Amino acid sequence: MMKGEVQTGCYLVFLAAFFDFFDGLAARALNAWSSIGKELDSLADVISFGLVPGLIIFRLLQPGDFPVPGQEWAFTSFLVTVFSALRLASFNVDDRQKNSFLGLPTPACGLFIASLPFIPDLFPQAGTFIGHPLFLLPLTLMLSYLLVAPLPCLP
Template identity: 40%
Template sequence: MFFLHTFSQTLRKMKTQTANILTLLSLSLGGSSILAAMENEIYTGMLLIFLAALCDRLDGAAARRLHIVSDFGKQLDSLSDIISFGLAPALLLYQGILHELGAVGGFCVILYAGCGALRLARFNISGCTAFFTGLPITAAGCAAALSCLAIPYGPPVIFMILLSLLSILMISPLKVKKI
């Protein structure tokens, strides 16, 4: 009987942490993408960002479905997002091509990460509505990561413009319907 009770408690605890585990997996994938960028493994880093986006999508869905939405989970998700979709894609682009622009390329990375942080902070203090204000950082990060496929075909200035545009869209008053 003790074994069944303990097993039941363990399953309940695991259920309550499912979304946080997925969030930490997303964070780990984003961190791994940064490590891949440092090793100049741009395409591997890009793939890791897309896997992080999948985990990011699943963590919110799991939290809602299992009725385990929490303020802690919301904050953890934002901290994960700034790594996986704020820093990782910007560093991939920097390592892949923006480094050729020197300090200007570095500024674009910092601008993008800063705007991503502002976007997440604004989301965290806003009430839940049917719309996001500004381009969600996950979408911006995936767009930046996807652009890595074009590195062999475009000059660095194109990627500078893209990263700057994504930065502005994240902090803009643009309304994006939640799905």
């Protein structure tokens, strides 16, 4: 992924969402859940829906294979990773989120970010702004806030 395989990373996020859905479904159906399983699921979600989306945004902000000097602002893309970890950690200990979510669910955020590199293929006119810092940096800040915002999520 760090060598420019952004779309491969996106496909892996979609695959992770598939498995994340079915492992939770299977655990509930079999009544096979545990505290350690909940923590390990959150750890996997931080990687799949936090770190990889942060890398996707980082790569979209990079013109070549490696960061260009003077573009340190590209590292703000990893705010998504940090706030995903905060969101998942607070979810595990927040009693208000037993039956509903507060804030943007981490998988939804990750899937949204993973869809960004495909937009120029579907809408060529949009390709000029999808990788532009004036689009990606405010988007990163907005998504990071929504991950931890105490806003009720629609069912």
